[in-house]
Amino acid sequence: MLLSNKVALVTGAGQGIGATLARALADAGASVIVNDINHGKADEVAHAIAAAGGRAVAQHSDISTFGGADAAVQAAIDAYGRIDILVNNAGILRDRMSYNMTESEWDQVIAVCLKGTFACARAAIREMRRIGEGGRIINIASRSGLRGSIGQANYAAAKAGVLGLTRTLCQEVSKFGITVNAISPRAVTDMTNSIPEHVRKKKDASWADTSVVRRGTPEQIAPAVVYLASGEAEWITGQVIGIGGDKLSLWSHPKEVAEAFIFGGWSVENMREMFRASVASELQSVGNKD
Numbered sequence: 001m002l003l004s005n006k007v008a009l010v011t012g013a014g015q016g017i018g019a020t021l022a023r024a025l026a027d028a029g030a031s032v033i034v035n036d037i038n039h040g041k042a043d044e045v046a047h048a049i050a051a052a053g054g055r056a057v058a059q060h061s062d063i064s065t066f067g068g069a070d071a072a073v074q075a076a077i078d079a080y081g082r083i084d085i086l087v088n089n090a091g092i093l094r095d096r097m098s099y100n101m102t103e104s105e106w107d108q109v110i111a112v113c114l115k116g117t118f119a120c121a122r123a124a125i126r127e128m129r130r131i132g133e134g135g136r137i138i139n140i141a142s143r144s145g146l147r148g149s150i151g152q153a154n155y156a157a158a159k160a161g162v163l164g165l166t167r168t169l170c171q172e173v174s175k176f177g178i179t180v181n182a183i184s185p186r187a188v189t190d191m192t193n194s195i196p197e198h199v200r201k202k203k204d205a206s207w208a209d210t211s212v213v214r215r216g217t218p219e220q221i222a223p224a225v226v227y228l229a230s231g232e233a234e235w236i237t238g239q240v241i242g243i244g245g246d247k248l249s250l251w252s253h254p255k256e257v258a259e260a261f262i263f264g265g266w267s268v269e270n271m272r273e274m275f276r277a278s279v280a281s282e283l284q285s286v287g288n289k290d
């Protein structure tokens with residue numbers, strides 16, 4: 001099996017995409033730590049994996065603190081003696097227009113989606129380095145962080161932070177044989193169902209001209225994660241991969257699309273001239289479109 005003798009930690013694995021990823025990693029041979037602050041749901045997923053002949057342990061810490069993240073990684077060491085794969089999946093939404101957003105809504109989303117991702121990666125990398133056999137870190141990002149999304153300033157900022165983190169960790173830990181990639185998923189879950197219906201309908205309408213499915217099931221996300229977690233993907237790192245329904249995509253890395261130099265630096269007049277004359281054609285529209 002692709003992941004025989006591997007140990008994986010999946011955060012936020014009590015339901016939705018995380019639960020499906022935990023089951024898929026176990027089906028591929030990995031022993032899995034099923035982390036979720038929802039005790040009952042984490043226990044259910046772990047029991048179901050065991051009942052199907054897999055190996056899994058439930059763990060209930062809040063990964064948005066360094067202590068909670070350390071405890072989740074420690075659970076892998078305690079149960080199976082190692083950690084090879086970390087899937088940073090736990091996430092929350094607290095959607096509101098930026099001008100109405102509260103400090104608590106901002107802080108909660110940054111804590112779970114961004115700080116939690118870093119905290120778990122930090123803890124896992126320490127153990128992976130100690131064990132000395134490489135590792136796989138897969139960060140669940142979002143299109144919101146890539147393209148921006150109205151009503152999701154907190155979430156988009158956190159997920160954009162996850163992309164910066166992915167690229168930075170990739171550069172820091174490739175020398176240890178650890179790969180770090182991001183997945184931008186799309187699947188129907190409780191999270192997407194919490195988005196107001198008129199917003200979802202607008203998005204679905206923009207896809208009406210094609211028959212391919214772009215927001216499918218969590219099961220359709222799993223193959224990308226299992227593959228990236230495997231030994232076969234040892235050469236893939238620092239990438240952002242989109243997957244959902246029938247669609248797989250590879251995102252570009254941010255790059256300068258135009259550059260110019262003036263000895264001594266730029267003045268407002270130079271800027272005006274340059275933007276009018278040359279750069280206008282390079283200005284790109286921003287929006288969460290396909």
Ligand SMILES: NC(=O)c1ccc[n+]([C@@H]2O[C@H](COP(=O)([O-])OP(=O)(O)OC[C@H]3O[C@@H](n4cnc5c(N)ncnc54)[C@H](O)[C@@H]3O)[C@@H](O)[C@H]2O)c1
Nearest residue numbers: 012014016017036037062063089090091142186187189191
């Ligand atoms: N569903 C989509 O289309 C979609 C799109 C883009 C990104 N994502 C991302 O995919 C991931 C999974 O999303 P989902 O749709 O399955 O969501 P979901 O709400 O169904 O599941 C998220 C799980 O994370 C758990 N969780 C929340 N905070 C936690 C914490 N502090 N510690 C541990 N567990 C915690 C929740 O209890 C829940 O079980 C998230 O990171 C989300 O941002 C999902």
